[in-house]
Amino acid sequence: MLRLQHVQKTFNPGASNEKVALRGVSLTIAEGEFATVIGSNGAGKSTLLNVIAGTHLPDAGSIHLGDRDITWMPEHRRAAWIGRVFQDPLLGTAGSMTIEENLAMAAARGRRRRMRLAVNQAMRAHFRDELAKLGLGLEDRLDTRVRFLSGGQRQALALLMAILQRPLLLLLDEHTAALDPRTARQILELTERVVREHRLTTLMVTHNLEHALSMGDRTIMMHEGEAVLDVSGAERAAHTVDSLLQEFARVRGERLVDDKILTTRA
Amino acid sequence: MPFWVWLGSIEEGLVYGLTALGMYITFRILSMPDLTVDGTFPLGAAVAATLITAGYPPAVATAAAWAAGCLGGLFTGFLHTKLRITGLLAGILCMSALYSMNLRIMGRSNVPLLRLPTIFRQVEAAGVPYDYVELLVFGAFVVFFIALLHWFLRTEVGHALRATGDNEQMIRSLGVSTDAMKVLGLALANSLVALSGALLAQSQGYADAGMGIGIIVSGLASVIIGEALFRPRGLLSSLIAVVLGSIVYRIAILVALRSGFAPTDLKIVTAMLVVLALSMPAIKDQITAYRNKRAALSARARGVATANAPAAARPKDF
Numbered sequence: 001m002l003r004l005q006h007v008q009k010t011f012n013p014g015a016s017n018e019k020v021a022l023r024g025v026s027l028t029i030a031e032g033e034f035a036t037v038i039g040s041n042g043a044g045k046s047t048l049l050n051v052i053a054g055t056h057l058p059d060a061g062s063i064h065l066g067d068r069d070i071t072w073m074p075e076h077r078r079a080a081w082i083g084r085v086f087q088d089p090l091l092g093t094a095g096s097m098t099i100e101e102n103l104a105m106a107a108a109r110g111r112r113r114r115m116r117l118a119v120n121q122a123m124r125a126h127f128r129d130e131l132a133k134l135g136l137g138l139e140d141r142l143d144t145r146v147r148f149l150s151g152g153q154r155q156a157l158a159l160l161m162a163i164l165q166r167p168l169l170l171l172l173d174e175h176t177a178a179l180d181p182r183t184a185r186q187i188l189e190l191t192e193r194v195v196r197e198h199r200l201t202t203l204m205v206t207h208n209l210e211h212a213l214s215m216g217d218r219t220i221m222m223h224e225g226e227a228v229l230d231v232s233g234a235e236r237a238a239h240t241v242d243s244l245l246q247e248f249a250r251v252r253g254e255r256l257v258d259d260k261i262l263t264t265r266a
Numbered sequence: 267m268p269f270w271v272w273l274g275s276i277e278e279g280l281v282y283g284l285t286a287l288g289m290y291i292t293f294r295i296l297s298m299p300d301l302t303v304d305g306t307f308p309l310g311a312a313v314a315a316t317l318i319t320a321g322y323p324p325a326v327a328t329a330a331a332w333a334a335g336c337l338g339g340l341f342t343g344f345l346h347t348k349l350r351i352t353g354l355l356a357g358i359l360c361m362s363a364l365y366s367m368n369l370r371i372m373g374r375s376n377v378p379l380l381r382l383p384t385i386f387r388q389v390e391a392a393g394v395p396y397d398y399v400e401l402l403v404f405g406a407f408v409v410f411f412i413a414l415l416h417w418f419l420r421t422e423v424g425h426a427l428r429a430t431g432d433n434e435q436m437i438r439s440l441g442v443s444t445d446a447m448k449v450l451g452l453a454l455a456n457s458l459v460a461l462s463g464a465l466l467a468q469s470q471g472y473a474d475a476g477m478g479i480g481i482i483v484s485g486l487a488s489v490i491i492g493e494a495l496f497r498p499r500g501l502l503s504s505l506i507a508v509v510l511g512s513i514v515y516r517i518a519i520l521v522a523l524r525s526g527f528a529p530t531d532l533k534i535v536t537a538m539l540v541v542l543a544l545s546m547p548a549i550k551d552q553i554t555a556y557r558n559k560r561a562a563l564s565a566r567a568r569g570v571a572t573a574n575a576p577a578a579a580r581p582k583d584f
Contacts, residue, residue, distance in 0.1 A: 053439065079441035086435070094432040097425070105425050109440050113422040161440070 335460020
């Protein structure tokens with residue numbers, strides 16, 4: 001479903017603050033697969049999601065979604081197939097607009113926007129049903145402006161908006177990191193449910209190693225712009241948070257040694 | 267004051283209300299103050315007056331003025347989105363270029379429309395009493411455009427436009443080109459501003475290259491006054507409030523003139539008004555912080571534990 005080949009991205013090339021974010025990442029996610037992505041700050045997790053979504057264009061390499069080459073496609077065009085939830089609950093919804101208006105914008109994902117009223121009775125009924133499934137009581141507040149919702153409610157709405165049109169790929173960028181633990185758990189349960197229910201191909205970045213192992217069916221660890229660990233099935237089942245941490249320490253150690261060798265050679 | 271004096275201000279408020287509606291689109295909906303309007307307002311006047319002088323029907327001339335305003339907005343939008351010039355600077359550049367352009371269009375700095383057909387003379391010829399022609403024409407345009415905007419802003423495209431001003435990243439991730447929306451919003455806004463200029467030129471009987479000076483500030487003042495006085499909650503009430511704000515602003519100017527201000531003082535009075543209105547949130551915050559500090563200090567002086575003292579609520583950001 002999603003295929004990345006040797007994707008590279010460097011920010012501020014040539015400048016003193018040059019930062020290699022992705023150094024040739026190759027990755028294939030099968031249809032219906034739910035992969036979690038972990039790694040320390042600056043490992044390239046967010047950049048990975050950003051080049052897939054088109055927020056940033058890569059410097060080299062290729063990205064295919066289905067049989068389409070989306071490497072250089074503008075963000076708003078590939079958005080037709082990619083649903084996305086951001087870390088900041090404020091980013092996924094338009095606060096000055098009502099719940100139904102936000103959902104109507106999500107319902108129009110990937111279509112050419114037309115000059116006709118965006119919400120009609122049939123859609124309203126559909127939105128009400130979908131909101132009822134969240135179990136947050138939002139189905140009775142279609143006319144409420146989203147800015148009056150709590151962070152958790154906004155994030156649940158953002159998740160619903162991301163999957164409303166059944167995207168080919170769902171990108172979750174630490175989408176529970178800004179929520180309190182209880183709300184985070186609710187959103188994660190909701191995520192698990194909708195991803196399973198619609199068999200969505202999903203890439204979820206998380207800081208929580210426990211979630212990374214317990215959710216989905218594959219875990220990818222990134223370090224310094226590379227996918228350094230990629231486990232699924234029995235191999236993944238054998239991993240614990242501790243063994244992941246050890247793995248991480250080992251990788252980092254190797255990297256340090258590599259760098260030393262390089263510098264001594266140079 | 268006799269009634270006709272008030273009527274004059276109401277009429278002015280209505281015709282400038284179209285400008286205020288345009289500025290509401292950029293300033294409030296796109297969250298992108300657009301300074302092109304100082305150029306597109308006289309552009310509308312220049313195009314309409316020149317075409318009427320050349321013998322075109324007033325309706326055609328007015329429509330052409332509207333379209334010219336669209337082009338002005340498109341140009342600013344192009345500078346801003348494709349050439350990545352900041353919004354404010356793009357507007358200033360376009361406004362400045364339009365000053366020369368307007369003089370080119372008119373061929374001189376002032377085009378009189380005496381004894382030439384205008385929309386107003388045509389409506390009058392259709393049997394409307396002279397005294398109410400302007401009120402009727404301006405009012406009809408305002409009502410029509412409020413209705414049109416109220417419909418448009420609830421369409422799929424209208425939603426995308428509003429979301430562009432609210433949350434660019436989000437609406438892009440839902441498949442909308444925010445660049446296209448900004449260009450569309452700027453074109454729509456400036457088309458209303460130019461229309462406003464075209465109607466004003468026809469009602470006052472001339473177009474003048476200098477008639478755009480200060481339109482930005484008076485338009486902003488109208489938007490802000492309307493919001494402050496009428497506290498609109500919905501879309502339709504916001505649009506109506508903006509036009510009412512424009513009327514209140516014109517009446518305030520009338521009162522200021524009657525109470526002894528020289529016409530040349532009006533710009534500074536308006537500027538002060540806008541500064542006051544825009545700085546309200548910041549001033550309120552500072553007053554709140556000052557009060558909290560005082561309360562905490564006096565509590566400490568009295569030996570009261572301050573940990574649980576309720577802080578005065580901060581006003582909401584929005």
